[in-house]
Amino acid sequence: MERENAIDVKDLHISYKCLKSFSIKRSLLQLKKTDTEVFEAVKGVSFSVKKGEILGIVGKNGSGKSTMLKAIAGIFSPDEGSIDLHGNSVSLLSIGVGFQKKLTGRENILLSGLLLGFSEEQVRAKMDEIINFAGLGKFIDMPVKTYSSGMYSKLAFSITAILEADIMLIDEVLSVGDAKFKKKSYNKMKELISNEDRTVVIVSHSSQQLQELCTSILWLHEGELRMQGETKKVLEAYEEFMS
Template structure:
């Protein structure tokens, strides 16, 4: 227990939709009456799981329910889950931004949080002044901050603008400075939400390196939330997967990522059944070489797209990626309408893509689909992940495939067929 720096015990958080208090005087009085008699809050017995995609029957939702975990000193814990799973709520409770409805958090040492771009920054103050403000909020003395000041400014890459008011900073500059302050003022626990996604590739690389130094070199603890599975895989020792406000899985990073991605697309085909008011992808269907959405290495893969245009469009662009189980794009294929020199009038069309000799490493894949106007870059539709399929290698006397490590090194040849429906 002496090595445990943070412990969450039975953490739950309940909200009433659309309201700040109980919403009515009668509810507030009922809560007060139960409290003075030493009884449980009666409204803790009601409420539904926080599933944002469905309409509920209760005004109360549980953003978190019965969360339990421990974090050891020097450990990097990843927290992942879909949007609305409760990740940010949990980090706000851990950072003391809000309090849990039930349960408690026990920590040893100082916590620094980076939950949103520019958290704790005053827009009218300069970058340098905000360094001292943030340091004071984190409990540092002026002398301690001065010792780290040059290092923070250098790491942030904002030297030229450090004496400029923060309100004139871009979102990327604010997150650079905020991360530099939080990382260099030596907190015992560093809590980081998805804010690093705002920074550019160079800064993300620096930030990941700094987090590795913090945990492995300096023995401090990091709690890291991200949708970037590469960063989670690279940084974390252990991962908690949240689903509908509950702990769905807790364990080693690789196993946790696989469990999380299992909860992603399980659709074997995509069908949109709503009303079409703008250009829309109505259906996506993948045709694999073997049954049960299984495809043999080297065989032809076919994908059908049905689109509907409620009005005439001249510059259609339909593109898709084949992504692996870590959501890395492996193949990117697009069709640009101008190549066919055909004007698309109002109606329905079937786009069929045929990929000959598909060479994908053994594993699970899905499609990410983009439907845009190729001229003005307007996005009509986007499907994040659908049509799961599995690639297998089947050897026989005539075929003896040699595999290459890493991602697919082949460029796939594809052709498109377009039909009026």
């Protein structure tokens, strides 16, 4: 029996407004609005992901990969097109998304869990497991602004890995922290991915990781869908193009 789709993206367009550089003195003299340039990050992309599929997204920097993930996570709104998650819960694992710097690690676990759609009771039930996995010791009760980037990413990974959503979106964070944590996080990722009901979308520059983990690959180039299909085939085409 064919599995139903977990994600349907149809004709997605996402643009950013960029302020052109300007002289304050000149703009005051002219008293007119500053020019804005529009940059289209995603240009009419359509694709589907089956439930339980592990999709890798590749593309050179600036090709729209992270923008696409943030749109699926509901952080960015599309200018045109639609994203249907068919009622599935979704979590985005991306460094620098979602922590309140003045709050402690423990408080951020609760806040992140609520933002992911879990109840306070559900988050508190998993709190000790998250704290143990992150391994931050006494820093868990210190403000996140005191954390190193490695500690920050350990906490982010632990929250997403332990509070298991139906759809996991992973943006370049399979190589976080020190060597010991990298190994632990990678093994945890493989364990999470092996659940055949969980759908995973991974953005990574590591072809080796994608080859090991993904059932298919989507290649974005300058905001457009260049190719989608079997992992080995797409990665070979992408690597040939990049070389």
